[in-house]
Amino acid sequence: MSNQKNQIGKRNRRIRYKSCAFLTVKLIILGMFAATTLVPFFWVLMSSFKTNSEIYGQPFSLPHHYQIDAFLQAWQGGGLSRSLSNSLFYCAASVVLVLLLSSTTSYRFAKIRPNKALYAFFSFGLLIPLHAVLIPLNVIYSRLGMGNTRSALIIAYAVSNLSMSIFILTAFMRNLPDELLQAAEIDGCSGLQAFVRVAFPLSKPALATAGMLAFVNCWNDLLLGMTICSKENLRTISLAVYNLRASFSDDYNVLTAGITIMIVPAVVIYTLFQEQVIQGMTAGALKG
Amino acid sequence: MISPRSGKSARKRHERALALAFTLPSLVLFVMFMIVPIFGALYLSFTKWSGAGAIKYIGISNYTNLLHNRDFWISFRNSVILIVLHLGFQLTSALFFSYLLYRTKPGMRFFRSVFFLPSVISATAIGVMFSLLFNADLGPINFVLHELGLHDWALPWLSNKTTALLVVSFIIIWQFIGYHVVIILAGMKAIPEEIIESAIIDGSNTVVLFFRIVYPLIKDMLQVSLIFMVTGCLKAFDHSYVMTMGGPGVSSSFLAVFMYKQAYSRQKLGLGSAAGLVILLLAFLCTRVINWMFYHKDEESVT
Incomplete structure (x- = not known):
């Protein structure tokens, strides 16, 4: 034994x-x-604190003296201050818009009046590549007199994220207990109040997931921003960083500073809300 | 006093009104800016238009032009190459790394978050970043190659026809490996622990375990990954546009870059719309084919 x-x-x-x-x-x-x-990414971050001759002579060394001149140049000369606030505004506004639109519509599908055909119609948007609608979308905007306006870009961002957002939120709201909503209505809540006071707050996790996805998509978009808002004072951060290369082609420190400025908000969001970001970006795969 | 009947119908009416109010705004915007544009693209694809002046109906000429357009075919070929490289390198790396991560207790969450990081970062930023790294004269990569005495290896990466396509493709592949690791890893984690344990007790080594047990059980996730990979390739735009403008010539241009250039550099909105619809059709078709492939395989394994 x-x-x-x-x-x-x-x-x-x-x-x-x-x-x-x-x-x-x-x-x-x-x-x-x-x-x-x-x-x-580390190379970009370090280079943004170096001088150009340092970057060209010792591309992989750490900076001898950390300098922020390049950041100032990108910020002012490269117009990143303007486009950073532009993009923050576009992202915030389109996230709010898409969450308002999709939470109400999802609540309808999940709890008020399920409608399979209509839901399928919205889901159809998941299959459409942006490129197929880009040209006519811009034509429609210019016909409506909305070319080169902030609202046009915000609507475009919201609509391009709408199907996915409805998909995420409907799946979540279906699992909200009916008893809770019925109890709210017995307590005298109207249908609208039941949504605002009960269903919406309870859906926070899904709202965070859908919101993060929409934010990341907007922040990283190049194509819509480039075609809808090309006017200099309306430029997105992507377009500004892209244009930076034309004006500072040999100034690697300014270019890397520009990249750093663009990457930091995304990395901060990712660090703080990692699970929501990952869930949002893989929602189509993992819940489908 | 309100009779219960009228109370009920009032509630019904309220419900109907609420449903309408909750659907209408989304529906209007969705139809106006997503559905109408598809039909708009269909319409424009049968016309010749520069964006200003009269829209001229030209039938299917844009489509026949595409068939005879050398640039279109090169872009098409490049997109196919991109897909093949994705299958050969991105899918295999994602499988490899997710299997390594699977059942690795220490650091699993850390590696997962690090691998996923590039997927969150803007393709524009990554494109500019690598165009600096691969710059022929100033770039650190050629600097290192020269330092190592490999002067012949220090190519003008992004202005050489062959290397431009390869560099752009591998950067896209590199950026999204982590994305697929997360998807595939989620599939692996869903496998019941007992199945794995009993296989290990039966003496399966890691390789056998992968091919006999894990691989068949993550097919659903692989299917999703494949669909995302292939449709992603068909939509590939930012990296190529930012790093090389699709060049030199059209040697690193993909379908979406071709479409953009026709519409916005050459003002051929009709031809551009036709190319956009080709992307849409190919995305549909590839999704169908992938689903069909997996569906058939499932049937085989059942019988």
Whole structure:
């Protein structure tokens, strides 16, 4: 008996030893891939604090003296201050708009009057690549006199995220307990109040997921911003960073500073709301 | 006193009004700025128009022009190459790294968040970043190659026909590996622990475990990943536009870049719309084909 136990113990120890070595190899490979993911961004961040001659002479060294001149140049000369506030405004406004639109519509599908055909109609938007509607969308805007206006871009962002947002929110709201909403109505809430006071606050997790997705999509968009709002004072951050290359082609520190300015808000959002961002961006895959 | 009947119908009416009020704004915007534009694209694709002046109806000429357009076919070929490279490198790397992460307890969350990070970052920023890194004269990559004495290797990466396409493609692949790792990893985590444990007790090693147990059980996720990958390739625009403008010539241009250039650099809105619809059709078609492939495989495994 004890002999047998001993042997099992030995075997377990051997397995543990083997799996330990295996784990180390695994972690090294994973670490290497993590490094290739992070190094380019780290290079950008470090370069933005260096002088140009430092970047060209020792591209991978740390800055000798951290300087913020490049940031000032990108901020003022490159017009990033203007476009950063533009993009923040576009993103905030379109996230609010898409959440208002999709939460009400999803509530209707989930709790008021389910309508399969209409829901399928909205879902159809998931299949449409932006490129197929880009040209006519711009034609419609200019016919409506909305070319080069903030509202045109905000609506375009909201509509391009609408289907996904409805998809996420309807799935979530379907699982809200009916009893809770009925109780609210018995307590004298109208249907609208039941939505505003009960369903909407309870849907916070899904609202966060859908909102994060919409935010990331807006912040990273180039194509819509480029075609709808090309006027200089309305430019998105993407367009400004893109244009930076034309005006500062040899100033790597200004260019990397511009990239850093554009990346930071996305990284901050990602760090703070990581699970919501990941859930939002993979919602089509993981809940579909 | 209100009779219960009228109370009920008042509630019904209220419900109907609320449903309408909750649907109408979304519906109006969705129809105006998503559905109408599709029909608009269909209409424009049968016309010749520069954006100003009269719209001239020309039948299917835009489509026949596309068939004879060399730039279109090169862009089409590049998109196909992009898809093939994605299948060969992105899908396999994502599978490899997610399987490595799966059942790795320490650092799993850390690696997952690091791998996903580039997917959150703007393609424009990443495009500018790599155009600096790969710059022929000033770029650090050529700097290192020269330092190492590999002068022949220091190519003008982004202005060479072959390397431009490859560099742009691999940057797209690199950026979204983590995205697919997260999707596939979610599929692996959904596998019941007992199945894995009993396989290990039966003596399966890691490789056997992957092909016999894990792979068949994550097919659903692979299907989704594949659809996202292929439709993503068909929509690829930002990286190519930012890094090379699709150039030199059209050698690193994809379908979406071709469409954009026709419409906004050459003012051929009709031809551009036709190209946009081709992207739409291909996206539909590829999604269908992928679903069909997986559907059939499932049937085989059942019988």
